[in-house]
Amino acid sequence: MIEFEDVAYAYSGDALLSGLSLTMAPGSFHFLTGPSGSGKTTFLKLCYGALRASGGQVRLFGQPVETLDRDRVAYARRRIGVVHQDCQFLDHLPVIENIALPLTVTGQASPDQNANLTELMTWVGLTGREAALPPELSGGERQRAALARALILSPEVILADEPTGNVDWEMSQRLLRLLIELNRMGKTVMIATHDLMLIRAAKAQVQARVLRIAGGTLQTAGADL
Amino acid sequence: MxxxxxxxxxxxxxxxxxxxxxxxxxxxxxxxxxxxxxxxxxxxxxxxxxxxxxxxxxxxxxEDLARASTIRISAPPGQRDSQTTAALRVLAQTPGVASARALTPDEQRALLEPWFGPGLPLEGLPVPQLIEVVEGGDGFDADGLRLRLQAEVPAAVLDDHTRWRxxxxxxxxxxxxxxxxxxxxxxxxxxxxxxxxxxxxxxxxxxxxxxxxxxxxxxxxxxxxxxxxxxxxxxxxxxxxxxxxxxxxxxxxxxxxxxxxxxxxxxxxxxxxxxxxxxxxxxxxxxxxxxxxxxxxxxxxx
Known part of the structure; x- marks a missing residue:
């Protein structure tokens, strides 16, 4: 699905990441951990084509990213659901329209899709909050809305960047359960987090591979996780 | 692109x-x-x-003004009508003149109205008689007409509008x-x-x-x-x-x-x-x- 082959990334001439090699197989579950500023978000952006590698090759669904123009990257992105730590909503649109945004931009809004939307709102526990504007939501509601938006196009891959960063433990467990459930449905999941307790809690429920970014390189985490 | x-x-x-x-x-x-x-x-x-x-x-x-000229008859009141008639006769014989007519007192009054206001007593003023000349075909020979008017109608002055048009x-x-x-x-x-x-x-x-x-x-x-x-x-x-x-x-x-x-x-x-x-x-x-x-x-x- 997503493959990294000796990938490097430099910003303004400074090497941030180097020698990254990884294959995310269909249905796999990954955690990406590392200290703040280690490059977790940069790694995820490389995964969905928001950044281009300065060395090596990133392949999205078999296609080298450097060969894709911006439109083809957009098409590939429709197969990848992304959940950001800060969620990134259009604050002037109600929650339900934000969640339906991927349908809107891909011209798929239809009565059938509206039924899916209602089902999804129920699944993430946002029924009754459809008309609320994003600034009116709590941290947990925002994260669940972001997850619902990431799922509306039934993507094959879910990338979540610190999805539990702004929520309490109970809510982070709820979000984790949703992500594990998605993985059981066959989705490939990668969660970037520095929350080791979350990783340990997840490993008790799902077979997950834990990767750590340290010193700009990607390592497999030890047995302590 | x-x-x-x-x-x-x-x-x-x-x-x-x-x-x-x-x-x-x-x-x-x-x-x-x-x-x-x-x-x-x-x-x-x-x-x-x-x-x-x-x-x-x-x-x-x-276009329009290029095909129109004016003859001004500046003669004493006693000679004005005869000079006007003479000028119209000359014009009638001039090749390239489609029509010529003397402006009526009302038309002359209308011309002066923007400057002197309405109801101007034209009869008491030494206002020259104007003749409107409309060209036809290739037009007339202005220099030739001037010379002939000078000889036959000394009070007539031809203005073919060229100077200001x-x-x-x-x-x-x-x-x-x-x-x-x-x-x-x-x-x-x-x-x-x-x-x-x-x-x-x-x-x-x-x-x-x-x-x-x-x-x-x-x-x-x-x-x-x-x-x-x-x-x-x-x-x-x-x-x-x-x-x-x-x-x-x-x-x-x-x-x-x-x-x-x-x-x-x-x-x-x-x-x-x-x-x-x-x-x-x-x-x-x-x-x-x-x-x-x-x-x-x-x-x-x-």
Whole structure:
């Protein structure tokens, strides 16, 4: 699905990441951990084509990213659901329209899709909050809305960047359960987090591979996780 | 390069409620675009009216006056009628003169009315008799006619209007050119204004663009959402401005009431349809300007 082959990334001439090699197989579950500023978000952006590698090759669904123009990257992105730590909503649109945004931009809004939307709102526990504007939501509601938006196009891959960063433990467990459930449905999941307790809690429920970014390189985490 | 442009054009033309809503509706650029488009269209209508009126004036001075001359009979009252008759006889024998007639006292009074006011007692004033001469065919030999009048009608002076007609025709032509140049500048200024407003809107909505990209929107979709917004705004503003300008032109005093060039500053016949072209022209300029701005900003934000 997503493959990294000796990938490097430099910003303004400074090497941030180097020698990254990884294959995310269909249905796999990954955690990406590392200290703040280690490059977790940069790694995820490389995964969905928001950044281009300065060395090596990133392949999205078999296609080298450097060969894709911006439109083809957009098409590939429709197969990848992304959940950001800060969620990134259009604050002037109600929650339900934000969640339906991927349908809107891909011209798929239809009565059938509206039924899916209602089902999804129920699944993430946002029924009754459809008309609320994003600034009116709590941290947990925002994260669940972001997850619902990431799922509306039934993507094959879910990338979540610190999805539990702004929520309490109970809510982070709820979000984790949703992500594990998605993985059981066959989705490939990668969660970037520095929350080791979350990783340990997840490993008790799902077979997950834990990767750590340290010193700009990607390592497999030890047995302590 | 052409295919993405076509996508944006199709997107801009298609009414897509979803696309219309992804760009935040409020903002300074909304009022700025609407007002400037209206103001520019208002000015453009006047520039067009000026050009067309100047064109008509140049045609009038160039064509009609070129074929008309005047003979002035400055004789003592006792000889004026005989001199006039003699001059008309000479004119009747002159090749190239289609018609000639002495102006009536009422017509002469009307000519002097703008300067002396109505009810001028012409009989008590030493006003010369005027003869209007209309050329026919290739026109007459003005120098030959002058010599003959000098010999046979010493009180007659031929004025073929050449001295004052030529600079007026040149002035009218320049005025027409000025009108078209003004129109061109207005169109360019509209494009520049829309570009600035679109740049500001796109820069202010960098976060919106980032979200749209995150959920898989193509550049064409994003651009068309902004392009449509600015095109519709400009179309609306230009329609309002053009309508107000047409009303203002209709409220100008009629040309027949007061005469003169300024009161002729209006459209005639099919010319009244010309202002209808301004809103779509403005929208086209807005479309091209926003599309170029969107392409540039999306490239920068990539």
């Amino acid at each position: 052409i295919l993405p442009r076509l996508d944006i054009l199709k997107g801009a033309l298609r009414r897509d409620a979803g696309a219309d809503r992804v760009v935040p509706p409020a903002g300074f650029t909304v009022r700025l675009t609407l007002f400037t488009a209206a103001a520019m269209a208002f000015l453009a209508v006047f520039a067009l009216a000026l050009s067309l009126a100047a064109g008509r004036l140049a045609d009038t001075w160039g 030529r600079p007026l025709v040149v002035a009218a032509g320049r005025l027409r050119l000025l009108g078209w140049v003004s129109l061109g500048l207005i169109v360019a200024a509209t494009g520049a204004m829309v570009t600035l407003a679109a740049n500001a809107a796109l820069a202010a909505n960098a976060q919106v663009i980032a979200v749209l990209r995150l959920v898989g929107a193509t550049d064409g979709y994003i651009a068309s959402a902004f392009v449509r917004r600015f095109t519709v705004r400009t179309l609306t503003g230009a329609a309002i401005g053009a309508a107000l300008a047409v009303v203002a032109l209709l409220l100008l005093p009629g040309a027949q009431e007061a005469g003169g060039f300024l009161t002729g500053l209006r459209f005639e016949g099919w010319g009244w349809l010309v202002p209808l072209l301004l809103p779509p022209l403005s929208a086209l300029v807005a479309y091209l300007a926003t599309e170029a701005a969107a392409r540039r900003v999306l490239e920068d934000l990539a």
